[in-house]
Amino acid sequence: MNLNISYNWLKEYVKLTDSAHDFAKKISLSGPSVDHITEIKPNFDKVVVGKIIKIEQHPNADKLHVCQVKVGDKQPLNIVCGAPNIAEGQKVPVVLVGGRVGDMEVKAAKLRGIDSEGMLCSQRELGIGDDHTGIYILPDYVEVGLPLEKVMPISDTILDMEVTSNRPDAMCVIGIAREAAAILDAKFLYKDPKPNLSVQGENKKLAVTVKEPKLCPRYDAAVMTDVKVESSPLWMQQRLLAAGLRPINNLVDITNYILLEFGQPMHVFDYNKLAGHEIIVRLAKKGEKILALDGKEYELSTEQLAIADGENPCAVAGVMGGESSAATAQTKTIVLEAANFNPVSIRHTARALNLHSEASNLYEKGLQPEGVHPALLRAIELVKELAGGKMANDIIDVNNYKFKAKTIKLNSDNVTRILGVKIKTEKIKSILESLGFKVSAKTKSSLEVTAPWWRDNDLEGEHDLIEEVARIYGYQNLPTQLMPGELPVDFSAGNKFQQEDKVKDLLVGFGLTEIFSYSFISEKIIKDAGFDPIDAVRIANPLSLDFEYMRTSLIPGLLQIISENAGFYNSIKIFDLSKIYLKHEGDLPEETMALAIACVSASADEALADLRGIWEGLTIKLGLNYEFGNFKKKEAYWSDNSQAMKGGKSEEIIGGIGLISKDVAARFSIKKSVAVAYVDFAALLAAARLAPSYATICKYPGIELDISMEISEDVSFGQVKETAAKIDQEMIKNISYLSVFKGQGIASGKKALAIRVTYRHDDKTLTLPEVQAVHNKVVDALKKEYNINIR
């Protein structure tokens, strides 16, 4: 949680000599860190306290008023103002002519025909707060004519500090001061407040009953009377404003001030609005409603804790007060509440009502019942000082817990083991004591450490104490070094990452672009691509329907990307090498790596030829051992023309290659042809020759002879190759494809195919007649098998 901490305020509780910047650097290294530092200085000139003595309607403008403002002994100034909240008798900040607020220079001017000799300003215009709904109304005690910076201590440094969630004790000025004292070895100046508690006002009775002691371990209340509700003094307002809180009146401001100072939420009730002068801490009744201070009505449920009077709930415990019992300007007698609530209960209530406040944020993190009383005493002190309140009864303290300080054993050898350097037991002791721990030495290396009440929650065992020692000692004071020791022996995973990298590099080298898409996809694209969502793992709380199912194939995602990009490109070549998630009912899905490649072109033949070429390139570079085969009809639903790829030991289908069918493409609004190859990556690796192989380079020259034939278009190059290769396995070293042609000059149903046969012998130089004899056999075999015509 981030807090805005006033450096001046902090200095009231710890003796600091550093500049705010140096302080920030030091404390960040060992405790709560300072994210940002903001210096506040008066960002204005010639702003004085003025008193509005007369307000008249502007003759020419409905929304403007003409004010007579006294700023000293001189004639009152005539100032035109449009703010809705001004009234005669108010004291307000006035920018005199020749003065400035922010970048705005104020000059004498005529506004809609009336002279204006200055300007009244809002908090935001003065640069001290966010409020811009009206003029900043100053408390009555300030003296007219004095410069504003003389009556309001604006200059301060605000530290935006992050306190971790396990340290609610440090989420306040005193908590930070305590940390600072230990970290900087500075004097902690806090003293428990000791207001005079004798009853001086008219005696007022209040009955407090806690019906849920587990949810409310402690409830303290004080009744004070004769309070005067007015603006709080400017020093207090400045501190609230700097922390981002809006001053309301002295009573509310005091509770907020204590929240910031002690980190203990407080509440103030109007005593006379509590039916039966009674407070009952109980669970809400079914259907009970409360109008909260945020102006909204909330219906409470029976597991939510309420602070009720004799009749109705007056507050959602630990979350927010209610409108009906709130103190107002007319309030004379108040009840100050300081209480402790169960963090889990507050968390559930705040979440269920979707109502979060500064108070609930703190309670959720777990505050200590021990912290309740000092905060109440401080509130009493401030109400006496700032609102003239008098005690109207003894303090009520209902507590249903027993605090027993936690004691933890600490072995100094373990400190050394975790920190890597030896720290003397004496030093450990002094560090822990500076943080408020009590330390007694059992043996030379064994300490018994007792935690102070404010640290009761976040300490579990020895490791927590080691952290305390380490951070105060200073991580910056520890050496920086790599670990010695054995290297791990599990190499099982190593190689697959290299193979993935290799395949990615090959494909990028072939001119493809790698894509990274979300692992979860929509039901729509699963169906559009011809898959069934029933096979996919479904997310119970998807971010949107676009991300509902874990993909079982890379193809739907690829098609979507093609669809989104097709408008910008004539041809697209992309690949994705990522995980897919295969559903196992009641268990984790099987996660396997898959590779998918897509080529898009206006021509189906070109898309297929591009893809087949890329696949051939991979085949060559990976030494892939696989065969084409036919899909069963069901498996080829996605394709108009496809081949299965079979490989690995069991000759199973490991992937496929083909053309996305017209209907599938149409569902993705893709007009071009899309050729796709996909393969199970593990099976691909199994079919690959990962270690290089070497064959002796032949000393004898080879002879290449071409055959140009007319052949039925149903016969594949693969068949021709197979037939030819069988003729002489010793001499025929290679059969390569040269060209294929259909159309003009070729009979229909036929194609012109040209191939090249390479003849070579490992042990001798072949003569042309020797070769020609074999070659003739090849041609004869082709004639016999496929009835070819030589062209």
Added chain:
Amino acid sequence: MKEKLRQLKLDFSQEIKKVKSPAELEAIENKYLSRKSGLLNNILRGLKEVAKEEVAEIGAFANELKQSIVEEIELLRHKLSSGGQSTSFDFTLPGNLPPIGHLHPITEAIREIASIFGGIGFQRQRYPEVDWDYYAFETLNMPGDHPARDEWETFFIDSKPIKMNLPANSQKLVEFGKRILTPHTSSGQVREMEKGKLPIRMMNLSKCYRRQMDVSHTPMFHQFEGLVIDKDINITHLKGTVDYFVKKFFGADRTIRLRPHHFQFTEPSFEVDISCGLCHGTGRSEDLPRQSGAEAGGGKCRMCKEGWLELAGAGMVHPNVLRAGGIDSQKYSGFAFGWGVERCYTMKAGLNIDDIRLLYKNDLRFNEQF
């Protein structure tokens, strides 16, 4: 005489332009430079007639001229001897472009990170991305409905816990759990410990999922996790490892600092900061306009917090986590760290990607820039 030399220069430059063959070149070389009958020497023989005060000047001019004739002849000789190769190739043409593909920037980032840690003995591993909350929370010291579980905006497969199928050597702290999408790479920690092989130097670079989507968050992103467990592993080793990475990845001039922090699964826990590369750790930017309230000498650095950038969380493995992995915390200790790959990558490259979602949108006009 100077006039004669000038004329010679002019004649030579005219004639040499017409030369097309080595033979012609030899002829012209003889004509001008031959010791006995060369035109230049012919003129220079008259040098003794020249007035004394002019000798030096003319001599120098003649030398210069000879030098330039020799150079031009040699240059042309070189050209003519190159056997008719193209001498008029236009180098501003792109030529025959090879196919140009593009790795995704995240692949680039992952490789670089993995290779750095690989160099100090970390073994890359991969774990389920759809896993039991047992590994994401329960074993990471966040039992039951611990409030810290809420900090990760987790995707769930199951709305109610089901009986988990845990590996045989799991400590099985609880029987029932929910399947989730791993919200962090730390879910690999106890899985690695369950393999029962020590020491551990594991790295896990993989996809993570959280219910967040805005200009700086995508519901799927990548994290890096490092886990080291051995006897006598201490904070100095964590510092050393992170410092090594930062200097290799971001540059030797960058420094780190550890700030205390709080995570459930480490104790002590740290936030690792690196010094800002933009303001060099000052937190102030000289070239930015002064903001109101800022100190004199420039505005606040737009990149960092008071000179430091938050990089990652880290810490010493919590004893409860070691226990959940079946490791004796009195004998073994360890550290772990994790950070966002996207953040590291954009931070390093100084890439001003204004909307991080572009990384996974696969607009090829974006992908092709890498």
